[in-house]
Amino acid sequence: MGQPSDIEIARAAAKKPIQEIGAKLDIPAEQLLPYGHDKAKVSAGFIAAQAGKPDGKLILVTAINPTPAGEGKTTTTVGLGDGLNRIGKRAVICIREASLGPNFGMKGGAAGGGHAQVVPMEDMNLHFTGDFHAITSAHNLLAAMIDNHIYWGNDLDIDIRRVTWRRVLDMNDRALRQVVTSLGGVANGFPRETGFDITVASEVMAILCLASDLSDLKRRLGDMIVAYRRDKSPVTCRDIGADGAMTVLLKDAMQPNLVQTLENNPAFVHGGPFANIAHGCNSVVATRTALKLADYVVTEAGFGADLGAEKFFDIKCRKAGLKPSCAVIVATCRALKMNGGVAKADLGAENVDAVRAGCANLARHISNVKGFGVPVVVAINHFVTDTDAEIQALKDGVAELGVEAVLCKHWANGSAGIEDLAKRVAELADSGEADFKPLYPDEMPLLDKIETVAKKIYGAGEVVADQSVRNQLKEWEAAGHGSLPVCMAKTQYSFTTDPNVRGAPSGHSIPVREVRLSAGAGFVVAICGEIMTMPGLPSVPAANSITLNANGHIEGLF
Template sequence: MTNNHNNAVLAELTMTVLPPPGAPDIEIARAVKPWPIFEVAQRKLGVAAHALIPYGHYKAKLDLAQLDTSKKQGKLVLVTAITPTPAGEGKTTTSIGLTDALNAIGVSASVCLREPSLGPCFGVKGGAAGGGRAQAIPMEDLNLHFTGDFHAITSAHNLLAALIDNHIHWGNELNLDSRRISWRRVMDMNDRALRHTLVGLGGPAHGQPRESGFDITVASEIMAILCLADDRKDLQRRLGNIIIGRNRDNKTVTARELGADGAMTVLLKEAIQPNLIQTLEHNPALIHGGPFANIAHGCNSVMATRTALGLTDVVVTEAGFGADLGAEKFIDIKCRLSGLKPDAAVLVCTVRALKMQGGIGKGDLDAPNVEAVTKGAENLVRHIENMQQFGLNPLVAINRFPTDTDEELTVIKDVCLGLGAKVEEAHHWAEGSAGAKAVAEGVKAILDSGSPEVKFLYEDAMPIDEKIRTIATRLYGASDVQFNIAAQKQLDEIHQQGFGHLPVCIAKTPYSFTADPHMLGAPTDHVLPVRELHLMAGAGFVVAICGDVMTMPGLPKQPAALSISLDDNGEIVGLF
């Protein structure tokens, strides 16, 4: 796109009367009239109408069979962050603001993000559409049912669960051991009461009683598979590789042996196509897949990322939570399994978050406190050094708040420059693309300087326990890893089955480098406790459950759902 075109878009937005910064995100989003999705596709991506499957006027799926993405191979920018706090860091907001700013300086750019889960939307974290003047729209649709992908994943997952119990009920030809069924059920809502359940009660007509439970949909192996699959054929292959449990001879049984992979693929035939919406400044946003980064690999789909790279010169994508979880899994899992690699990285931080890392409570963050920022900067230092271990020297984007002082910002800038990392202030939340131009110029300079040599943290041949220990000691500052008896037994079984070459996905609290969410800053000499190991043979990685992390979250004392409703005009209120 030309600069004249980008200037016309910005002029249109300038004439739009936007609510002031600080207004609810939903009010800002509603103040911008979105372009019809066909117009976004044509003007920003060069994609014709026949390659879209519309879901209303402002969102659509991209029909990959109708797209030619071989003409262009864009560059990939990974956005990650310091350890998250209740003060907020703003990865998604920064990803969108950076995309808008790149377009504003004449670079054809798109953003690739994950879809939000209903669990956090109605819980405490909120949605995943960005914030302020750096949002993806339509934000209500995105944060609620969107195009139904999560419902399709939930249905495919629970179809497999139903087929397992049905198989046992009708004679159990595969000789499944009902005590060793590992495939649980899922739903896309936080519901702690369903973590552990009994199924099949009520007598012989209702199945065979056994223990089971529910996870949240974003923790489903099918979510991970959808996000790592290359195409529909690869999707079905991976679905067939899912291990559902063991038979009475203690041998693993797969979904393919049960005959479930075909029907599951049918339920996902539309969900596998990436979704296209737009930012407030009408730039393309591909939103697809939504695995959590604390209990899964935390990246949008490989198919969406590859598609965007074939349609724009630069693709901005984010990895969930802090760099110790999201960025590590992006590189060691997504890049390893897909062949993708980032050409640049942005590390987001805020003065407020560093104050919290320095021990200041949420109610005292507005007061200037250089000492707390200095202490909390230990967390930033470790994240920068961790990213450098992957061969990526990040540009640190300081997501600025009005209460930040020049002295506090100087502390952060000095820390970054002392480690050889570029650093820029960002004001996109309040100003949109205009507030992120410095970050965009910095990213463009990195991209223009050539591609880095991205390195994995460990080799495929390294045993699973050593992979976990490498991550814990090199990234988390741990002195060692401790496997409980159950995890040690599972570790031995995984190696005996020939899956020791798989990458590992650490499931732990996102709020600390340790397994204890209350240990802030950059602790050292702690021990990472591994409670369970889950083999996800279909997705192609092994999940290490550490500490008290749950694969089915609970709702807080005051869930966001209690404030969400419809007004007299049928408009949603209370949604962020």
């Protein structure tokens, strides 16, 4: 009998009614809006009433650059939340919702793994409480209203060659990346080229995750630029008149979702912007709510620290006024061996030298996170194939940087396997060492912000940008957008824009091929290298093995 799968472990969980989970955070049952027995939304009224309470400590879980060997960032986030509760702390977890696209594609689910999971796992990885569907509907309502405005006379004088608002779908579908709409004659409007992005790439998703309440949500939606006139002046969602109806569609989606871990500890799962083309963090509303209700809040940011932690600090924390107390960087011996040059097929063999070589990637991330004024601890996510010599090499490599690495066995043992990390994190969070500051000031010019991230975080020697990109940034500065932070859209697999370059390269060029203004979300996106806003499916999608068995249970979802 082999090790049970994640879904089998999740299905065997002894879940408690969601009202009992809410009671752990002093949320009255009448302030929970239940979606079945095991998940609920927290009412906006209750959230607003917590405003005067002091905040708990905010702990960020981030990681080295992801590899096919696996790192386990979400698993460690969930395990650490359980571990803090195990040692007597009042802790809550905040993570993102899963997108259907990766679930049926290559990545699989996003609820943790082994004995460190959030449940109900199947619901979270499928339709959950409908938030992503609401975002998809709101986004596409605006798309329909833009085309409808043009059809009925185009009073705003929109240049149909410069409609920038695309459509979205929460599914990987490369066939929709570039399409032509309105074919079929006069009754169907004016044919034009457009395309689809995946829902998590929508600016509506980013806005939902950064807005503080419904009125802020509506304002931000209204600010979104959707097209340009012939004189190149912008047309906003507010000009189209869609901001009110979109807010109505998003009314319930704005409320955070409360669920539980396998050990019946509370978890907020809310929002899910793409981490390489958006800011990759769960919602500000969920994080702020959690900070009012718990002494410790464990959250994560997407992919490696070069993308996730940087955007968490420079976009989310800057805009929401959050001050993290501690950061955890997740690494595995297997992933460090890949960074040290070992092929995936050879990871089973002991290779201490490769672990040492791969530590260069971890060291760069440690240095980067410490540069934000946040104390760091490394979590070694344990695999049964790890040898004592490899683990010691990792610990020694980290110790040379003045940081502690703690071995964690939460995947196999739940909270009992991560007590040491929980104790260390609580010590760091309570130490008062944190002196958080963003990487760059608001008033720095946009191109300088891009260069600052590229050089200080990625170790790049230069940023390469065409004159058209430079001119566009200057135009936005002249229009009053110069104080916005930058959101770097780059491969998650490397400090460079080449996903195959591992380790800690330096002196490379970062090409910025395009910049986009997300005026509603409040950041400027710099597209670096080849980044897809609509992923495709792999040659053998995960969907091929997902089915219902004879008992009506889902199989193949992992």
